[in-house]
Amino acid sequence: MDSINVTGGGALNGEIPIAGAKNACLALMPATLLSAEPLTLTNAPRLSDIKTMTDLLQSLGAEVSSLDEGRVLVLSSHNADNPLAHYDIVRKMRASNLVLGPLLARHGKAIVSLPGGCAIGARPMDIHVTAFEAMGAVIELKDGYLHADAPNGLKGAVIDFHFASVGATENVMMAATLAKGTTIINNAAREPEIVDLADCLRRMGAQITGDGTSSITIEGVESLHGATHPVVTDRIELGTYMLAPAFAGGEVELIGGRIDLLQAFVDKLDQIGVDVTETKRGLKVKRRGDTLKAVDIVTEPFPGFPTDLQAQMMALLCTAEGTSVLEEKIFENRFMHAPELTRMGASIEVQGGHATVTGVKKLKGAPVMATDLRASVSLILAGLAAEGETKISRVYHLDRGYEHVVAKLRGVGAQIERIKE
Numbered sequence: 162m163d164s165i166n167v168t169g170g171g172a173l174n175g176e177i178p179i180a181g182a183k184n185a186c187l188a189l190m191p192a193t194l195l196s197a198e199p200l201t202l203t204n205a206p207r208l209s210d211i212k213t214m215t216d217l218l219q220s221l222g223a224e225v226s227s228l229d230e231g232r233v234l235v236l237s238s239h240n241a242d243n244p245l246a247h248y249d250i251v252r253k254m255r256a257s258n259l260v261l262g263p264l265l266a267r268h269g270k271a272i273v274s275l276p277g278g279c280a281i282g283a284r285p286m287d288i289h290v291t292a293f294e295a296m297g298a299v300i301e302l303k304d305g306y307l308h309a310d311a312p313n314g315l316k317g318a319v320i321d322f323h324f325a326s327v328g329a330t331e332n333v334m335m336a337a338t339l340a341k342g343t344t345i346i347n348n349a350a351r352e353p354e355i356v357d358l359a360d361c362l363r364r365m366g367a368q369i370t371g372d373g374t375s376s377i378t379i380e381g382v383e384s385l386h387g388a389t390h391p392v393v394t395d396r397i398e399l400g401t402y403m404l405a406p407a408f409a410g411g412e413v414e415l416i417g418g419r420i421d422l423l424q425a426f427v428d429k430l431d432q433i434g435v436d437v438t439e440t441k442r443g444l445k446v447k448r449r450g451d452t453l454k455a456v457d458i459v460t461e462p463f464p465g466f467p468t469d470l471q472a473q474m475m476a477l478l479c480t481a482e483g484t485s486v487l488e489e490k491i492f493e494n495r496f497m498h499a500p501e502l503t504r505m506g507a508s509i510e511v512q513g514g515h516a517t518v519t520g521v522k523k524l525k526g527a528p529v530m531a532t533d534l535r536a537s538v539s540l541i542l543a544g545l546a547a548e549g550e551t552k553i554s555r556v557y558h559l560d561r562g563y564e565h566v567v568a569k570l571r572g573v574g575a576q577i578e579r580i581k582e
């Protein structure tokens with residue numbers, strides 16, 4: 162298994178291009194199943210999760226080809242008639258469950274294994290299942306698979322989510338585009354990836370209003386047609402690289418960055434002592450002075466502070482002056498990076514959904530292990546500012562969500578290399 166070596170110390174200067182959003186692309190790709198005509202996605206990220214979704218869609222009979230070294234995906238489902246999403250693929254990635262809604266809508270049938278994904282909590286599917294039942298589907302759990310049937314098609318319904326689930330909002334929004342009548346999703350997720358998916362579905366002929374608010378209305382139509390859609394900027398990759406100069410010093414410009422994707426995160430950076438300015442091409446980030454200040458963080462659905470940036474922010478707060486409390490409200494088990502950061506000299510106490518971080522002067526390089534996607538990158542960031550060398554093993558998690566991480570950080574002067582083993 163490959164590992165990554167980072168030697169800390171040097172300031173970072175230059176620019177980093179930000180890719181299209183993994184989480185948007187993983188929702189956009191299954192939208193192909195809703196139409197017999199081709200869907201072209203531009204600005205796609207080159208990641209192993211995208212490969213996993215490609216494998217899954219191909220196993221359902223869809224055709225997926227990639228152009229321009231993977232930046233453009235052309236998907237066609239005119240022959241996609243297999244409703245079975247097999248455990249062997251689904252277990253690799255929770256977002257596989259996003260084929261459930263499109264399969265049900267187009268074929269009236271779906272057999273989808275319960276998903277796996279990052280080991281960061283129970284991550285059940287009850288919100289999805291309850292919604293599809295309200296739309297007339299009959300769903301049974303057999304042998305680890307959800308068997309969903311709607312032989313006469315789905316019907317529009319008013320659906321009240323008990324939590325603003327991102328995946329359930331995407332799944333139900335896609336299915337509702339072809340349902341008979343009107344569907345209203347109340348307490349819908351408001352993430353930028355939801356708006357991106359709604360934009361793409363509208364380009365395919367869907368009638369959707371209210372995306373980006375907590376009530377989305379979808380009028381079902383007879384069929385959807387082909388479209389070309391650019392994937393929105395990856396706000397999590399953006400936030401991650403915005404932190405690099407906050408850790409190491411220097412000034413980095415994030416090409417394609419937008420503050421509106423990350424307002425809550427930018428507000429926290431300001432309180433910590435990190436300046437973010439808008440430029441013609443994106444955002445520039447620089448520390449205001451030599452010391453960072455402690456701050457409290459609560460993860461929440463958008464527009465709150467994103468859970469997917471909690472690990473990276475915790476790593477930064479390890480050397481901030483004072484005590485920070487981080488509260489994780491989305492995933493109950495998402496502090497697995499804390500013991501690894503402790504091995505680098507951080508002072509962190511985890512109790513239930515809270516982590517208390519007391520700032521130390523400096524972290525020290527150490528061998529550490531990546532436990533999930535965002536935890537892995539938090540260890541790389543910590544290594545950029547640590548004394549000496551940090552060796553991060555199990556970096557295959559990183560390939561799921563960060564394209565060319567080593568090249569992007571080397572491009573701004575980081576001492577980082579990937580060791581093939």
Ligand code: UD1
Nearest residue numbers: 184187256283284285286287288289326327328329491492
């Ligand atoms: C998506 C993102 C993930 C991000 C998360 C929260 C993708 C591919 N992944 O994941 O990176 O961390 O949003 O912003 O877009 N829940 C239930 N029942 C359900 C569904 C979810 O209880 O039926 C719970 C989950 O266990 C979790 C919380 O709701 O505790 C958030 O889940 P959800 O918003 O659905 O996240 P995902 O779509 O899986």
